[in-house]
Amino acid sequence: xxxxxxxxxxxxxxxxxxxxxxxxxxxxxxxxxxxxxxxxxxxxxxxxxxxxxxxxxxxxxxxxxxxxxxxxxxxxxxxxxxxxxxxxxxxxxxxxxxxxxxxxxxxxxxxxxxxxxxxxxxxxxxxxxxxxxxxxxxxxxxxxxxxxxxxxxxxxxxxxxxxxxxxxxxxxxxxxxxxxxxxxxxxxxxxxxxxxxxxxxxxxxxxxxxxxxxxxxxxxxxxxxxxxxxxxxxxxxxxxxxxxxxxxxxxxxxxxxxxxxxxxxxxxxxxxxxxxxxxxxxxxxxxxxxxxxxxxxxxxxxxxxxxxxxxxxxxxxxxxxxxx
Numbered sequence: 001x002x003x004x005x006x007x008x009x010x011x012x013x014x015x016x017x018x019x020x021x022x023x024x025x026x027x028x029x030x031x032x033x034x035x036x037x038x039x040x041x042x043x044x045x046x047x048x049x050x051x052x053x054x055x056x057x058x059x060x061x062x063x064x065x066x067x068x069x070x071x072x073x074x075x076x077x078x079x080x081x082x083x084x085x086x087x088x089x090x091x092x093x094x095x096x097x098x099x100x101x102x103x104x105x106x107x108x109x110x111x112x113x114x115x116x117x118x119x120x121x122x123x124x125x126x127x128x129x130x131x132x133x134x135x136x137x138x139x140x141x142x143x144x145x146x147x148x149x150x151x152x153x154x155x156x157x158x159x160x161x162x163x164x165x166x167x168x169x170x171x172x173x174x175x176x177x178x179x180x181x182x183x184x185x186x187x188x189x190x191x192x193x194x195x196x197x198x199x200x201x202x203x204x205x206x207x208x209x210x211x212x213x214x215x216x217x218x219x220x221x222x223x224x225x226x227x228x229x230x231x232x233x234x235x236x237x238x239x240x241x242x243x244x245x246x247x248x249x250x251x252x253x254x255x256x257x258x259x260x261x262x263x264x265x266x267x268x269x270x271x272x273x274x275x276x277x278x279x280x281x282x283x284x285x286x287x288x289x290x291x292x293x294x295x296x297x298x299x300x301x302x303x304x305x306x307x308x309x310x311x312x313x314x315x316x317x318x319x320x321x322x323x324x
Contacts, residue, residue: 001183002180005177009150010115010169011039013157013186014077018047021075024161025051028062028079028115036081037176063089066112067097075111075161081120083170084128084314097166098107101301113160119210119260120308121173126296129304131209131261136168137237137270143167143191144237148212150180152235155189162188172210172260191238200228203254205314206245206271208234210260217311220319225315227322237267245271246278253285254321258314263291286324290317 004012018024024049028038032054034041044052049309055062061304066078080086086093093114100108109313120129137144143165147153153171160167197212197221207215212233219229230248234240255275257268276284290309298304 001181003179004150004182005176006150006153006171006178006180007037007039009153009180009182010157010171011043011181013153013154014040014161015043016186017158017161018043018051021161023073024075024077025053025069026077027053027055027066027069027078029057029081030054031079035079036153039114040079059085059088060092062114063092063097066114067092067100067110070110070112071100071108076113077161078112078114080114080116081092082121082128082173083116083132084130086114086116090296094139098139101165102141109164111164112164113157113163113169115169115171117171117173117176119172119174120297120304122304123301124173124297125299129297131259131292133170133209133237134261134265134267134270137240137267141166142238142264145169145191145235146172146209146237147157147235148172148175148209148233150178150182152189152195152233154182154186155233157189158186159188159191163191170209174210175213178213188234191236191267192241193235194241195233195235196231196244197233198229201252202228202231203230203256203318204245204248204252205229205231205258206320207231207258208237211258211309211314214309214311214314215258218314221311221315222318225319227318229318240271242274246275247285249275250279253283253284255287256290256314256318256321257288258309258317260292260309261291262294263289264294265290286321288316288317288321
């Protein structure tokens with residue numbers, strides 16, 4: 001299997017599905033020119049202007065046009081360039097795309113994929129570094145995908161393109177250079193199945209998206225210090241693998257949830273709550289959450305580093321949870 005970067009993995013999935021299904025097409029700012037990150041170079045030459053459509057700089061128009069096209073039977077990939085721009089299209093996304101299948105009794109199928117690269121990207125500051133995936137996990141009617149590896153990005157995107165439900169696809173900008181193997185024929189990865197990164201018995205670490213490499217870095221150091229961690233990458237926040245997480249915590253009796261998003265109101269709170277509800281307080285010795293403080297992301301690199309969770313902070317949180 002060839003090795004590619006994470007930013008290259010999603011276009012491989014899109015290329016496969018556009019060749020497989022003529023109903024699949026893409027729209028967004030500059031996609032015909034190759035996309036903001038150069039990920040769609042060559043798509044216009046192969047598929048033409050009817051299936052690779054550069055749009056005006058109007059996110060509400062892009063989102064609304066994608067929905068309309070889906071309702072007449074096509075399968076659009078809506079490219080938002082970066083996540084923060086979706087704020088300009090919240091009515092179309094939250095009040096229309098997420099609700100329309102339910103409100104029309106299943107007769108309307110909003111089979112759209114909304115790609116939204118999110119999270120901290122070096123020196124991008126407060127308006128271009130947000131991780132607000134918990135907002136969308138809260139909205140009934142949408143799937144929320146948060147991959148962290150090239151293989152998962154490709155496999156989840158294939159599932160997203162084939163889904164009849166709308167899928168919000170959060171690519172971690174900070175991991176775009178990350179490399180990994182992607183199969184030449186990309187198989188779909190089912191939503192709601194966590195990936196076990198490491199087995200252990202002292203505590204469960206649950207994470208996703210940009211925090212996955214930090215967990216991979218922290219786990220061996222914890223092992224050297226006598227703490228064996230069971231590490232799970234959720235891969236999707238809705239649906240999420242509640243059964244696997246609960247089974248892990250039932251064994252380890254301790255839970256640490258780590259995400260790049262602000263801790264207050266983050267999806268980590270949902271994970272902790274559901275585990276306690278299912279297992280009961282007597283079955284769990286300790287829980288903790290690790291995320292950003294509730295402040296805007298600064299432009300300054302040292303300040304950015306100070307607020308972002310990393311392997312060092314994860315190790316400290318895990319040791320405090322296990323040893324008190």
